[in-house]
Amino acid sequence: MKQQSWQQILTLSQRDDFINFANKILTNNTTLNSISLIDYKNSYRLKISTAVNNNITVINNKTITSITELNDIDHAFSLAANQTYINASPLPLNYINYYQHITINNYQWVIKIEQQNLPQVLINFSNSDSISQHFWIINNKGQTLINTAKNSTSMNDNDHRFKRQNFSLWQHIQRYNHHQIIKENNLYTYSPLFIPTKLKASVDFKYGNLSPWVLVSKVNITNNHSMLAFIQYPLNRYFTIFILIIISGIFSLLAFSYINRQKTEISRINSVRDTTLHRYYSLIENTDSGIIVINNKRKITAINSAAITILDLKKDALHKNIISHISAINTKIDIVALLKNIDNLAFNDKKKMQLKINTPPFKHLEIIATKINNNDDNIMLHIIDVTSWVKREQQLKGLSRAVEQSEEAVIITDRFGVIEYVNNSYEKSTGESSSEIIGINSKAIFKRYTDDTDKIDDIQSKLNQGQTIQRIISQKNNDTVHYIDNTISPIRDKNDRISNYISTSKDITDRINYENELHHLAHYDQLTALPNRNMFITEVDKSLLNAKKKSGEDVYISDRN
Structure with missing residues (x-):
């Protein structure tokens, strides 16, 4: 089919479903800021955000202009299905974005979940403890993503160079997954933020690392605190921070997992629909109608x-x-x-x-x-x-009229000899109606003219071989002999197989009687009814021929006179 082009659309029901889904996610997780549906033209088709007083706002069809975000979206579009791309904001780490590439109704979309205010989470944690603490979250390049101090966050350019300012500590971090080190009366504790192994195949950090962030804490050791207490205490506290951030990330990944399941089911339904439509379109395009x-x-x-x-x-x-x-x-x-x-x-x-x-x-x-x-x-x-x-119907009507108006009696049977049709001439010549004759086997017709079963079987054998039978039938009726010229022929289909037989019969009694009368006039005298000279010569010729056959010698007749 030549079908008109379709534009990528988001139906009203699909729009409402997405808004309801995003609303539930944002309401149940206050660390999430927004959930967006982005189309292949790199515009927010729908963006659902939390506003003041936790109210939900919906933004429609807003064009994305940020080069950084456009690059992130392009990278998400390049991923395979069911894979999530996680990216943190560069220097400082104010938020984390989760992207996933999905397909709905054969159209490409990207789901984006934004989580922000991570520095404030660490500051609030610091405020809840009387111990003076300093936190960093650094990436796998040694750059500072979050740098917090008591009741404040430090975001100047110098704070971004964690690797340069703490080079020996950075070397320790590279050698050990998690550890503690004392340096200049400060206790440093560090541990990477791990993503669960079962989610590894579904996560993409763009740089290929499973654990791109490391949490580092610093506590100044004074005479008022026991070193052992500091060594034991922060580990448990920091582990709590790790768990909070990891749980938040896992929650976002589980949301993506739910979206994946819905997307898979939609893809399956669409695949069945597309296959069915393709069959219908192929059928319609290749039909003669x-x-x-x-x-x-x-x-x-x-x-x-x-x-x-x-x-x-x-x-x-x-x-x-x-x-x-x-x-x-x-x-x-x-x-x-x-x-x-x-x-x-x-x-x-x-x-x-x-x-x-x-x-x-x-x-x-x-x-x-x-x-x-x-x-x-x-x-x-x-x-x-x-x-x-x-045209075929007109031809059949013409043939039907010709057969129906023919003076010859016509019988048509199937290939087994069962009568299917007789014309008016047959009804007139036999006195039988078509309703009486149609449906009986043609053998019953043969038996009207002869009782010789061998002769009937011979005729049927020749017809089965495709031969045409032509014969003169004599029939006595009330001391009157009738002569019928009968022809039976097979009818073949387009595959040259016998499908029917047609029998045509014509009464030739008058012609036979006339021929007999001419023969009598030619060989008998009209006055005496005795054989004439022509009859004599004919009979003599027959006698001479018979005598020659018997003796093998020539025989002559001489005139005595």
Whole structure:
């Protein structure tokens, strides 16, 4: 089918489902700031955000202009299905973004979940403890992402160079996954933020590392505190921070997992639908019947090749008015009348019409119009070229009239000899009606003329071999002999197999009697009824021929006189 192009759309039900889903996620997790649905044109098709007093706001169709975010979206689009891309904001780490590439209805989308205010989480934790602590979150390049102090965050450029300012500590961090070290009366505790192993295959950090962030804490050791207490105490406290951040990330990943399951089910349904549609489109495109779909403005929205050929339309007829593309005046008038009639019908009702195109090449068409309700589509036309059927029907009617009006008696049987048809001449010659004779086996007809079963079997054997039987049948009726010239021939189908037999019979009694009368006049005297000279010579010739055959010698007749 030549189908009109479709634009990428988000249906009203899909929009409402996404907003409800995002609302539940944001309400149940206060660390999340927004959830967005981004299309392939890099614009926020929908962005659901938490505002003041935890109210939810919805932003529609907002274009993204940030180069950094556009790069992140492009990277998400490049990922395989069901893979989540996690990216943190560069220097400082104010928020973490989770991206996932999904496919809905064969269209590409990216889901984005934004989590922010991580520095404030660490500051609040620091405020809850009387011990003076300093926190960093650094990346795998030794750059500072978050740098906090008591009741404040430090974000100047110098704080970004953790590797340069704490080089020996950085070397320890690279050697050990998690450890503690005392340096210049300060206790440093560090541990990477791990993502659970089972989620490893579904996560992409763009730089290939499973644990891109390390949490580092610093506590100044004074005389008022026990070193052992500091060594034991922070580990448990820092572990709590790790758990909080990891749980928040896992929650976002689980949200993506839910989206994945929904996406997989939608993809399966769409795959089944697309396969079915492909079969239908292939069937419609390769059928001999023409299919045309038009809207309420009489413009063609879909058409197959057969319809273009049957109606002799131009190949650019799609999206054009169907009436303007039909050249034959009578055809235009008939189709306009048909469309007006179908407009008054209910949906799924049909109207059929026969149409004859009187301009070369002459055609007979059958058009079935159906009222449909599919978006802007209004009417579907099913067009069948019945020219060959009409011609065949006319030929059959002509042959039927010829057989019916023939003076010869005609019997047609199937290939097993069961009578299927007799004409009027047969009924007149035999006095039997067609209802009495149709359905019986032709053997019953043979037995009317002969009791010799061997002869009947011989005739049927020859007919089964495809031979034509021609014979003269004599029948005595009320002391009167009737002569019938009978011919039986096989009828073959297009595969050259016998499908029927036809028997034609003609009464030749008058002709036989006339021939017998001529023979009598030629060999007998009209006055005496005795054999004449011609009869004598004929009989003498026969006698001489018989004598020669018996003796093997020539025989002569001499005249004594």
